[in-house]
Amino acid sequence: MRQGWRWFGPEAPVTLDEVRQTGATNVVSSLHQVPIGRAWTEGEVRERQAMIETTPPGRSRLTWSVVESIPIPDAVKRNGGRAKADIEAWIASLEAVAACGIPIVCYNFMPVVDWTRTELDYVIDTGATAMRFDHEKFAVFDLFVLQRAGAEQQYSPEDKARARDMFEAMSEAEIAEITRIITSALPGSTTEPLTIPQFREKLAAYTGIDAAKLRQHLIEFLQAVTPVAEARGVKLTLHPDDPPRSLFGLPRIASTAEDYAALFNAVPSKANGMCYCTGSLGVRADNDLPAMARRFASRIHFAHLRATKREADGRSFHESAHLEGDVDMVAVLKELVAEDRGRRANETIVFRSDHGHRMLDDLDKTVTPGYPAIGRLRGLAELRGILVALGAKPT
Numbered sequence: 001m002r003q004g005w006r007w008f009g010p011e012a013p014v015t016l017d018e019v020r021q022t023g024a025t026n027v028v029s030s031l032h033q034v035p036i037g038r039a040w041t042e043g044e045v046r047e048r049q050a051m052i053e054t055t056p057p058g059r060s061r062l063t064w065s066v067v068e069s070i071p072i073p074d075a076v077k078r079n080g081g082r083a084k085a086d087i088e089a090w091i092a093s094l095e096a097v098a099a100c101g102i103p104i105v106c107y108n109f110m111p112v113v114d115w116t117r118t119e120l121d122y123v124i125d126t127g128a129t130a131m132r133f134d135h136e137k138f139a140v141f142d143l144f145v146l147q148r149a150g151a152e153q154q155y156s157p158e159d160k161a162r163a164r165d166m167f168e169a170m171s172e173a174e175i176a177e178i179t180r181i182i183t184s185a186l187p188g189s190t191t192e193p194l195t196i197p198q199f200r201e202k203l204a205a206y207t208g209i210d211a212a213k214l215r216q217h218l219i220e221f222l223q224a225v226t227p228v229a230e231a232r233g234v235k236l237t238l239h240p241d242d243p244p245r246s247l248f249g250l251p252r253i254a255s256t257a258e259d260y261a262a263l264f265n266a267v268p269s270k271a272n273g274m275c276y277c278t279g280s281l282g283v284r285a286d287n288d289l290p291a292m293a294r295r296f297a298s299r300i301h302f303a304h305l306r307a308t309k310r311e312a313d314g315r316s317f318h319e320s321a322h323l324e325g326d327v328d329m330v331a332v333l334k335e336l337v338a339e340d341r342g343r344r345a346n347e348t349i350v351f352r353s354d355h356g357h358r359m360l361d362d363l364d365k366t367v368t369p370g371y372p373a374i375g376r377l378r379g380l381a382e383l384r385g386i387l388v389a390l391g392a393k394p395t
Helices: 016-022 042-053 074-082 084-099 135-145 157-169 172-183 196-204 211-232 257-266 289-295 329-340 360-364 373-389
Strands: 002-006 026-029 063-068 104-107 119-123 129-133 235-238 272-277 300-305 307-310 317-320 350-353
Touching: 002 063, 002 373, 016 373, 026 042, 026 350, 042 063, 042 084, 074 084, 074 211, 084 211, 104 300, 135 157, 135 172, 172 196, 211 235, 211 257, 235 300, 257 272, 257 289, 289 329, 300 329, 329 373, 350 373, 360 373
Parallel strands: 002 026, 002 350, 026 063, 063 104, 104 235, 235 272, 272 300, 300 350
Antiparallel strands: 119 129, 129 317, 307 317
16 A cells, blocks of 8 residues: 655645655645636646656655545536536546546545535644534534525424524634634635625525435536546546535535445446545444445545544544544554555555644644644554554555
8 A cells, every 4th residue: 555645735834855754655636726627737737746756866756646636616516417618627637637647536526515624623632633523513604604595494403492502602703713614615625715695606506406416417427537537547536525414405425335336336437436535434323434445445546544533412523533533444454455465566555644633833833724744644653553563565
């Protein structure tokens, strides 16, 4: 298995030399500066690749192995194959990536919002901070800040009463903060923060689109792009929904084993794969993560390894340390190692320690939410230790 590290580019707080110091050898990056829907050029991809792969004298080599992500325009999610121009632009970006020899592309199909949290610096018992999804705070935003049409029908009377009490006790600054967190662009979305009216408008555009229709739109997208990926030797990896359940009344279609099975059955090409994210999938107690890894082993080309901890209400959760929480990481890695051993060297699974606690010196630094250096370094070291104990040699 190949050790990866997500790097957000030359403006990122973590430098490439610091990536080397973690022990990672494979970089996961994207052209976050390119607006969603505009095709990437081969020149732009090569420029980023040269930054990553040009090795200064005396330094260890880094390889750009995964593009995370080429964002899928909203029009594709709403219209499927009818969004021809947007799909053609996405294919052009894919071809630019393939021309540079980058073998894996990660993407997601979450409508309107990318991965969603209500707190970015929730203080845990060590004094470090973690990202958290608090169901009550989310209900406050949905019911009383966004005032989404139809939201009241999706919460119990008890939920609504608690949310109202919390909302009435919140200061203007607290309301502004939760609004900023939920509507701002978290890493991976590359969107600008939305105003409340813009948020409502985007939600309204999904009226009449249920899970079946959204899944059909994804299948139509895959039917268009997968033959290109297969011909160019690129593996596509769909990231799970985060959290893996409906938000704002929107459908989510990459949350369970059956969701993925439906997509693999519809588009059986080997280029149609998954990004196996243990943290996202682990939020659902009914997702058996080792069984999913075993079932979809040949489809896993890229893995996000992290753990989440479900809280007492069953709907809130926070990011735990990588070997804690509700993910049996040893069992997961046993399955991934068993699959990886049968692969050729250039097709082994790329994994990265995903997210991480903000801790030690990073508490006093500006960091990308979810991606502080030290917390991820701790996670990578722990994962590497498990792999060595299992007799694997991470590269």
